[in-house]
Every structure is written in C-alpha cells, then in structure tokens.
C-alpha cells in the first residue's frame with residue numbers, strides 16, 4: 753500500500769521553549785526525544801495514515817495482528833511533542849493487547865497513559881495515535897468479517 757509523502761512536521765508545539773511549558777510531564781519529553789516503536793513493519797496486517805490538520809502532525813502506523821492480538825506495532829512520521837510522545841506511549845501500551853481491548857479504549861485511557869490531560873487545544877494531537885490504532889483494528893476486522901461472509 754502506498755501513502756502520499758509525509759507532510760511538514762507539526763508546527764504547534766515543537767520548540768524547546770514551548771516544550772518547557774508546565775503541561776508537559778517529563779515522560780512526554782523523554783518519549784518525544786527518544787520515541788519507542790519508531791520505524792516500519794514489512795508486510796504489516798494493516799497500515800493507516802492519519803493526519804491532524806490543526807497542527808500538522810502526520811503519522812503512518814503499521815500493525816501486525818495475530819490470533820486477535822497486536823503482535824507488533826510501529827509508526828513513522830513527524831509532529832509536535834504531544835503527538836509523537838502519544839504515538840510512542842500508545843504503541844507501547846497496546847502491544848500484546850487484544851483487538852477487543854483496543855475497541856474499548858477511549859480518551860480516559862489515553863490521558864492515563866500520557867500522564868497529563870492535554871486540554872482541548874492539544875487533544876487532537878494526543879488522540880492522533882489512538883485514532884490510527886482504532887482505524888487499523890477496524891480495517892482488519894472488516895476484512896476478516898468480509899472473508900467470513902464469503903465462506904458462509
């Protein structure tokens with residue numbers, strides 16, 4: 753599957769000055785500077801391109817699903833500190849979980865994982881990765897159900 757080229761990095765909160773703002777927990781900055789699960793999965797079960805036009809955050813998520821669980825998950829892209837830290841932390845969080853677990857995840861869980869409430873202005877940055885993860889699961893389940901129906 754081919755995606756359009758990634759756009760420019762997020763512009764809402766990328767400077768060190770903005771990152772020093774007290775809403776950022778240390779964890780957020782650590783994950784932004786050294787993201788986990790950054791990269792690509794060859795032949796993933798699903799991949800999703802998700803863009804946040806408010807800020808310019810842009811990610812491609814790769815998911816490998818096996819026996820109803822997230823076996824592996826990686827992301828590529830660029831964006832502000834919140835969006836990138838969220839992608840790093842959420843991919844850590846969902847690895848090994850079942851698709852059902854992910855279906856039931858909401859903003860409360862995201863805030864718990866991030867350790868901060870990003871507030872309404874930055875919520876779209878924070879939820880970008882969760883949207884991508886949920887879309888990947890939805891795409892996968894749609895395919896699986898379509899296969900099942902064909903076999904009936």
Ligand code: ZN
Pocket residue numbers: 762763764765804807808809831832833834835876877
């Ligand atoms: Zn952002």
